[in-house]
Amino acid sequence: MAGAGRDHLAVLLDFDGTLAEIADRPDDVRLDPRLRALLERLGHTPRVLVGIISGRALDDIRRHVGLEHILYAGNHGLELAGPGWTLAHDAAVEARGLVAACCDRLSLRLRDVRGVLVENKGLSASVHFRLVPRKSVTTLRRIVLEELERVPPGRLVAREGKMVLEILPAVDWDKGRAARRLLEHALGDGWEARCSVVYVGDDSTDEDAFVALAENGITIRVAPYPQPTAARYQVRNVEEVGRLLEAIAGWMTDPT
Ligand SMILES: [Mg+2]
Structure with missing residues (x-):
């Protein structure tokens, strides 16, 4: 090797x-x-x-x-x-406020979705849906994408992980x-x-x-x-x- x-x-x-x-x-x-x-x-x-x-x-x-x-x-x-x-x-640090605001809005809009966990991790966020009933996952995805559209264009992106949607600053x-x-x-x-x-x-x-x-x-x-x-x-x-x-x-x- x-x-x-x-x-x-x-x-x-x-x-x-x-x-x-x-x-x-x-x-x-x-x-x-x-x-x-x-x-x-x-x-x-x-x-x-x-x-x-x-x-x-x-x-x-x-x-x-x-x-x-x-x-x-x-x-x-x-x-x-x-x-x-x-x-x-640096650019991720600058986006910290946008991540926090996005988490606040998601926590509010997803409060009735059973099992969802919105986690503000500072420089990024995770929306965990391992415990969310399968029928609610489509709604959850739609709400996350809608909230990302409210953020100034090109600042945050969503990325799919294992039973989680990651919200990340749009940095290279x-x-x-x-x-x-x-x-x-x-x-x-x-x-x-x-x-x-x-x-x-x-x-x-x-x-x-x-x-x-x-x-x-x-x-x-x-x-x-x-x-x-x-x-x-x-x-x-x-x-x-x-x-x-x-x-x-x-x-x-x-x-x-
Ligand atoms: Mg892993």
């Missing part, structure tokens, strides 16, 4: 559906302590970088993972952080760019020549990272059955991601 001179390994992972099983409510998702211990061990291994790249807000993803010394990208990469530093996308940014920026910040210019990357994710937003990192290492989609993806490999579930991390930790920390 590693080319000549690539003596660093970056292990970048999405969180929900990749490192932790998806739950009905985002707050109920828990990272298995065994996986946390593996990430911690990898994060303390010389020349290994661990990064979590999530749609959750930065504070939220940090709280769920609970490790201090690794890299994080929150809000689909609009916020980046490492030990002692944070960065936020995604998990792929975020992953590359994270590695550039951590390793400096020319990181591509020194670092191989393993990227693992389960959702449509991870496809951008599979494309952006295609030349840098190994990309893996988590999905229970084969499906079209830009990732080079596929694993079936969180348990298999755990086995992959165990294998990587074994290679990188075994002196033989």
Whole structure:
């Protein structure tokens, strides 16, 4: 995997559906302590970088993972952080008020839709509909699109995820760019020549990272059955991601 001179390994992972099983409510998702211990061990291994790249807000993803010394990208990469530093996308910060206003209006208009959860994540928002009766989902989608049309043109966009509609600032940014920026910040210019990357994710937003990192290492989609993806490999579930991390930790920390 590693080319000549690539003596660093970056292990970048999405969180929900990749490192932790998806739950009905985002707050109920828990990272298995065994996986946390593996990430911690990898994060303390010389020349290994661990990064979590999530749609959750930065504070939220940090709280769920609970490790201090690794890299994080929150809000689909609009916020980046490492030990002692944070960065936020300027244009996304400017759109924060629009996101908040949109959340307020959606909370009001969707208050009678059973099971809906409107989450203001600061730089983006999520409208979760995992618990919404199927017959109400069309109405919910219509209301979200109507509210986006009330925002000044070209400022916010909607993106479909797993049982969630993401409302994002319309900036030219995604998990792929975020992953590359994270590695550039951590390793400096020319990181591509020194670092191989393993990227693992389960959702449509991870496809951008599979494309952006295609030349840098190994990309893996988590999905229970084969499906079209830009990732080079596929694993079936969180348990298999755990086995992959165990294998990587074994290679990188075994002196033989
Ligand atoms: Mg995911």
